[in-house]
Amino acid sequence: MPTPGVSAESSEHSPSSAPNHNPHTGVIPTPRAARADLQELFLRLSPRLSVRVDTKNSSGQWQHKYVERSMHTLRGAPKGPYAIYLSSAFRGYRWLCFDLDTKRGDVGPDLATLLRWLEEAGLTYVVAASGSAGGRHVWVAAETLLHEDLVASIAVAAAKRLPTLDYGLLKSRTGAVRPIGAPHRNGGRSELVSPSSPGRAAQLLTPATCRNPSDAFVRLLLIIDAVPAAVDVRPLVVGQDQVSEVIDDDGPRLAGTPKTALDPQTMALLTRRPPADQVSEVCGSLLTKLALRRWSQPMVARLLEDRRYREGGLLHLCTSPAVRPLRVLLSEAQVQEKFERQWERCVAHAARLPLPQEALEWTDNLADVVAQVEQLQAAADACPERWATESGPADRAALDLFCLLALRSGSTVLSLDVRRAALATGYGRSTMHRAFSRLRLDSWLANAEDTGPAGTYELLPVTASHPAFPLSAGGGTQGNLPPKGVDRPTLISHLETRLAAGQADLFSHGRATAHRSGGLGHHAGRVYQQLALHADRALSLAELCQRSGYALRTVAKHLGRMRDLMVATRAVMTVHHECPTCQAAPGERCRTAAGAVLRRRGADQHATRQNLAAERSSTPYYRPRPGSLVAAAKALGCFGVTAGRARRYAVEIELYRWWQQEEEWMRAPKAGIRTGVQTHQEQTALVLTTLARQPRRRYPRTADGRGDHAAARARIERRIATA
Template sequence: MSPRDRVRIASTDPTGAVLNEYASTYACAAEPPPTVWAVNLADDDGLFRLIAFDFDAGQDPARAAHDADGLSERLERLGIEHVLCASGPSGGRHIWLSLAEPATPDLVKALSIAVKRAYPSLDRTPLTNPATGCCRPPGAPHRNGGVSTVIRGHEWDLASPWVTVSQLLELTEELNREHPAPGVTQIRAEAGPLPVDAQGHLYLPGPRRALPTGSQEALNTRIEATQDASTILWTVLIGAAAARWHYNDVLQHLRTAPGLEHARTLRGHTAHSARRQRPRHGSQSPEAILAAEWRRAVTHVATTPRQAGEDPTFEPRAQHIAELVETIQDRATASPGRWNTGGGPADRRVLDALCLLALQAVQPIIEADIRRLALITGIGRETARTSLIRLSQDGWITRTEEASGPHGASWTIDPQDTIHNQPDHTRPQAVTRAEGAGAAHRNLLLTELTDKLHASNHDAFTGNGSLSLHLGNVYALVAEERTLPQLTRLTGQTTLETLKNLSELQSVQLIKRTINGWTQTSSRNLDQLARNRGTAGRLNERAKTYLAERILWAWWQQEHQWMTTPGTKSRRTPLGQTTLALGPILDAYPIYPRSARHRADHHAARQALKAGALQHLIPTAA
């Protein structure tokens, strides 16, 4: 069943113990190798001839068995021939498919992502590297004793390939439909108030895009007397907000666009009578209605995840940003020595955070101020600032726009602009790309980076008396069970240095040894360690401080903008009064507190913040 004339054999450590790594090869012969061995899944041309779904027992053998059984039942329903095996004594499972026609790495990668999202115990590694990806077939020995044993199906089926590329595509698309990826993640409240333009209208930061197809069609829809004009207006506005339009971009269509009829007119007195013009002035004027609905739409888009299907441009953008982030992460993993000394541990967290923000924004350029990065990574704002400088100097990122007013600096994780300069390659099976593959890939990377940053972003690794940032990063690496050689390679340290780190984490009961390597213990142990070391609550206090600082700065910048913008002096709201009582142009911020000498009173502004003066500007999920 091997696609090549050589199989892969397991490596051993200096003591002779067999490792779960297959660096050497062995010529196929009548007799199998004398040690643990595995077959490559792809042929010498890099095309997959076998598919092996490896469900890792790890800490939860029952989960591996449950996931394998679930996938096996799905394959049976779809008529896909397969063989289910118990991989060895630890409770892992393998599901094998033998392909009647070769599958490209892109298709197999998309399949592995879809299966991983539905069945989390899957180890994608064998399916992501056509050069060395391998798995132990039925009958092959396990390094801890026993052999891979068939549970369902017959091993001889693997020598008579039946599975087609179209069946792989059908499986991938079914899983993607059942586990849709969100188009845009919601803006978290700790990010501070939403930005406002010179006239006080909310907007979402980022480069402006064309309206989604549905919103463009709604903008051009002529309203009949029986139609719900408010729904059509809402469709236009949420699409415009998501596409990073500003209020003035919509306002210029108010007089002519059919889809904005609800802002111009009222429903007739009867179901079939003509619509009536709105008053020219006051809270029911066209400008006032449009401004109020725009504010509601921006807040809705900021706090509600949008589905990928709402924007036809989403899938290619998701595909490009996922491929870019994966390339960056692979490059960083291949340079482990860069991240384990000096400022390296903080730099890797900041790079991961920028990748996470780019995935959320579905674009490589993101606005990322140092306080936001500090909260995501669990480091201080000054540490985040110096990390950005080092990453920029080393060519990992590039600053595209300086900080200005209420906005932080913008950075790109794509200094060479590879997204817009991709060569045009003609690939076999291009027509078989699975629907939703880009969105699924993005979603998987979002989950992996979020989990990684969350694991190290804890009071136990924060400030004096805590464990180091580097130990926090090592702790995050063992969220999945890993061997000592794997951890040595990922940290870029010697075996002795890695063992020292692992022993220190084990001594405080944050990780434990297993039959296959190292893995985390309960997260409750992290909380207990923080309490024992007197560091509990530090990140929460830091978050409160940074949020207050960001809101104060945005408030003062808006005050300065009001003072220097002609024609806005009459539209001020005294502190303590709601902005919703204003006319068509909303000034989102009240008057900045002043002293008796009419100078800015920053102390009074802080006190007003504590009293909730600007709470209406902070987006919260419904």
């Protein structure tokens, strides 16, 4: 019964009246007046003069497609679902909103962990129910606008430790969240949970009264980073030890060698214009297929440079939906941001999908590939003199590269171009071309069917008639096969260490001239490879000669030059030797026949033990110093040789690609070309777009109409220099 003198309507809306508990949501609903006040607060403090408003379809249902509306055209809060921006147009964040979604898992533990982090950092917060069943929004206001890099770092660090956190809105320029009190498209509203008082919540959401300085957000980042994060591997067990692993180098991608040749279905998705109501679905399916084919983020980003693909399967990345059938063109910064977000999401989805049939075949054949690589490496190590010749280092580097790619791809048939091989081994493209020919003559490689711009080769197994490794009855790898597939990580690490040591600028080929600086040479690199492969112990001069195949004088010469540059150091093994006379262990004193400690004048060891120590001290041992390779290359004047070679090869590849596009345009029929908006023949409705028609970049021509390759190269070099 209402209090006398107070109407029922005023009692219902009075802040002092106790709100009713909703048994279905478990949330104490906020009074209607308080909801309106909080919505008005969010609209008044919004960092932008516009909001995002949901639209309805022809049936009158909310379709979860938000469009931007100016606040000047709105009279108060919109009646339907809407969202406010978290950052200004200059990427300064006024609020941080941590969106915990029940579709990703259990929200309860993540919410408790997040609130504990905020309290340890000294930050105040407001918790709201998002409107969906069990979802939570944690709002944190800032006294001053926060920089985008700090917010993105907090979002990424928290997402690694909170599985239910949807952190995309904290990294996007268009990140927006429904404020407290805004309706949900499926019914219900975003309700205030903590604190229960709307007035206290308004103080915590206002920058002037929230008491959250920017230093507290830095402390929050340090607190989150102090918690160990889960390993960024998303496995899915399909059979025995068959998993998909996500690695991050230039962006997230699935582990494995990319398959650049696209199947007809994927090519159709990429080139055909999607229907107006399936733009995002087609883009998601296309990116997932590319992720399953082990494409990397830079490879997919290269597709965005082609107009055909921007208006085809990648249309969703370049535009945003507007009033159908129109789409709004995005800026290049927005396209890049949207692409990175969608690619990360599709790679994570692809990692959880069952392995395709080609991946299952890859795991079945992997054991045989590992066994063959082990045989090839054993055969190559058994004849070090073969690689000590003038062209031997290049041949061995090419063989090691083929073996490494075979282990990574699970196939002995490989497509490898000479420029890629040159950058991976530290040699020139012409040297790699000749090395491939020599390996084919020696039966290490064989030509396979060529289906692309790169040469295709096949690694041959070791046989008894192999010229470089004659197998005997008493030993060899053919008689005793290693266990299949158990040493793949060890082999990969071994080959990567060998190739990395030979790729260093310090061991580049050539003598110093007036125009260029020469390194120590690839033969010195082969000696250093042995030191790097056995970094856990010191190697003697005799062992280095045996493993490298060089003469004693040659190895001593290379070690002397490396010691001068502090790349290798000499270690003397003179401490703690056993005694051959009294069998005293290292570290113990010598004893007489009666068992007493030997105490002679001037010596406390037997003569045989002293002779053994003198003999071992005369044998030099050497250790590597990997951290001094760059400093030694700078001191020698050959630093940047590999980087300069990579730049030249990038110019050559881009020049060849540009000329191929020019030849394709010259051969294409010119009559009847349409210059307007083009649609696919299977498309029934015309879809208009505001995408700019990018003109064809014309290839430079001479006065007589021929292609001017020198001018084209100069343009590419200028563009790369300013990139």
